[in-house]
Amino acid sequence: MTAETHVFERPPEGAAEDWSIPQDWDAYTTEDHETWDILFKRQVQQLPGRASQAFLDGIDVLNLSKPGIPDFIELSERLMDATGWKVIAVPGLVPDDVFFDHLANRRFVAGNFIRRREQLDYLQEPDVFHDVFGHVPMLANPVFADYMAAYGRGGLRALKYDSLDHLARLYWYTVEFGLIEEADGLRIYGSGIVSSHGESVFSLDDPSPNRIGFDMKRVMQTNYRIDDFQQVYFVIPSYEELLRVTVETDFAPLYKELETSCDYAPDDIAEGDRVITRGTQAYARERAAASPA
Ligand code: HBI
Numbered sequence: 001m002t003a004e005t006h007v008f009e010r011p012p013e014g015a016a017e018d019w020s021i022p023q024d025w026d027a028y029t030t031e032d033h034e035t036w037d038i039l040f041k042r043q044v045q046q047l048p049g050r051a052s053q054a055f056l057d058g059i060d061v062l063n064l065s066k067p068g069i070p071d072f073i074e075l076s077e078r079l080m081d082a083t084g085w086k087v088i089a090v091p092g093l094v095p096d097d098v099f100f101d102h103l104a105n106r107r108f109v110a111g112n113f114i115r116r117r118e119q120l121d122y123l124q125e126p127d128v129f130h131d132v133f134g135h136v137p138m139l140a141n142p143v144f145a146d147y148m149a150a151y152g153r154g155g156l157r158a159l160k161y162d163s164l165d166h167l168a169r170l171y172w173y174t175v176e177f178g179l180i181e182e183a184d185g186l187r188i189y190g191s192g193i194v195s196s197h198g199e200s201v202f203s204l205d206d207p208s209p210n211r212i213g214f215d216m217k218r219v220m221q222t223n224y225r226i227d228d229f230q231q232v233y234f235v236i237p238s239y240e241e242l243l244r245v246t247v248e249t250d251f252a253p254l255y256k257e258l259e260t261s262c263d264y265a266p267d268d269i270a271e272g273d274r275v276i277t278r279g280t281q282a283y284a285r286e287r288a289a290a291s292p293a
């Protein structure tokens, strides 16, 4: 199976009204399973001491060390026991309202295809490795599981306020690229980082990006880049705090405020930021010099 890159208006042929499709686990080839195993092995080797304890616990609870691409039915049984979530297959990116509705109802949507061997390090569309290895272990954590469902409910409301761009930044800088401050130091929990061989080292060790204490409004004011390593990571103190702030924030007045507040570039430092590490931004400068516009 290989990637299909489209956002359809209507569910494609063979998909249900909610855009779900059968995972079709039996259709994976030996090569598909080997691709998963290569990616899995590479990531678990470098994640101890880097990934959040919640993520590492999730790998165990869900028995993800079993070789091959996980069967979503078996995975969902374990996840359901842990936090009441399940994993369903979709053909690729689904429309925002469909995505949020699934999250609000504790269904995580995952691509069923896996990247080709020549795309081990980079692909645009989230595949089963990013979606399952990157996202699902955190969903076995009860607090994070509640946060994701709260995000889904918030998304459905944001659609009505036309404020999706701001809310999407919250998802980006937490679920996809979040760091957490644990007793032994900074750790990764964002799926885009834990599933990336390069960024799981870069995000913690590289001197170039800024690492800034999480603040809801500040995050929602910050642009992000989708084509390269991040130049800023926002650091939460705990999952409890992330959930609390998300549930307690009154988003309607916040969206109103955001209409007239400035946006920050990824490498900006703003007044009031709790700067954990100030980046040299050397990486961004080198990349700019290497590819003149
Ligand atoms: N669809 N399959 C899939 N996966 C996503 O992460 C996703 C999506 N559709 C919309 C969407 N994300 C965005 O709306 C959110 O990231 C805000």
Ligand code: FE
Pocket (backbone or CB within 6 Å): 126, 130, 131, 134, 135, 176, 191, 192
């Ligand atoms: Fe993702």
